[in-house]
Amino acid sequence: MEVVLFREDVICLDVQYADMRPRNCENSGGINMKISDEAEEILEELWTVIVEKKSTLTLKGLDLEKGDKEVEELLRLDLIELIGEEVKLTSEGREEARGTIRRHRLAERLLADILDTKDTYIEEMSCKMEHALYKGVDESICTILGHPRVCPHGAPIPKGRCCRKAGWKAKRVVHPLSELDVEQMGKIAYIHSQEPEKLQKLMAMGVMPGMTITLITRFPSFVFQLGQTQIAVDKEIAQDIYVRLVI
Ligand SMILES: [Zn+2]
Numbered sequence: 478m479e480v481v482l483f484r485e486d487v488i489c490l491d492v493q494y495a496d497m498r499p500r501n502c503e504n505s506g507g508i509n510m511k512i513s514d515e516a517e518e519i520l521e522e523l524w525t526v527i528v529e530k531k532s533t534l535t536l537k538g539l540d541l542e543k544g545d546k547e548v549e550e551l552l553r554l555d556l557i558e559l560i561g562e563e564v565k566l567t568s569e570g571r572e573e574a575r576g577t578i579r580r581h582r583l584a585e586r587l588l589a590d591i592l593d594t595k596d597t598y599i600e601e602m603s604c605k606m607e608h609a610l611y612k613g614v615d616e617s618i619c620t621i622l623g624h625p626r627v628c629p630h631g632a633p634i635p636k637g638r639c640c641r642k643a644g645w646k647a648k649r650v651v652h653p654l655s656e657l658d659v660e661q662m663g664k665i666a667y668i669h670s671q672e673p674e675k676l677q678k679l680m681a682m683g684v685m686p687g688m689t690i691t692l693i694t695r696f697p698s699f700v701f702q703l704g705q706t707q708i709a710v711d712k713e714i715a716q717d718i719y720v721r722l723v724i
């Protein structure tokens with residue numbers, strides 16, 4: 478089970494992000510000239526259901542009909558195909574959907590971690606931002622955020638080229654604690670761990686998002702200052718604590 482601790486003290490256990498999908502994204506007139514925002518929303522839903530949940534979707538399930546302008550647009554661009562009632566992503570559609578989901582979830586991370594946006598506004602704002610976070614820009618944002626693997630709701634962020642490439646130029650703002658220099662200080666942005674026990678251990682020690690943290694030593698273990706307390710953890714745990722540097 479994947480556990481994510483993010484912002485304040487909200488814990489999501491294998492988050493049911495199916496319902497996190499933007500429902501009321503209006504057309505923000507984004508700079509993506511090729512695909513309309515409405516069509517992008519459909520691609521996102523298709524990605525969530527087909528790729529992430531390994532399930533299927535029909536036009537009816539999408540609340541759409543043949544002849545609807547978004548459906549026609551996606552068919553014309555060769556991004557979806559209709560097999561009977563079922564809507565399938567073409568390989569090009571899959572790539573496009575992957576990019577859209579990535580931009581949406583990166584926008585959420587940006588709003589939550591860097592701009593400190595309140596939870597209630599994140600969904601609404603990220604709906605608008607994803608269309609503006611056009612290709613290329615997402616790689617800089619991803620790098621600044623430390624190539625996050627999950628959105629604030631715990632849904633996976635598909636990797637970009639930047640996540641695989643070392644030495645990407647943009648300056649990172651969020652780093653795993655394990656990559657900080659001695660005496661570097663920041664605020665805990667979020668904690669991401671595959672193991673619930675580790676997360677519970679950290680919480681029991683008072684390690685929470687929003688707290689100021691300073692790295693004291695890197696060897697033989699990672700020792701950090703949190704308020705009046707000094708805590709030692711191994712590298713594995715230090716890699717799970719993501720810190721927003723104070724700049
Ligand atoms: Zn999300």
Ligand SMILES: [Zn+2]
Binds near residue numbers: 619623
């Ligand atoms: Zn990246």
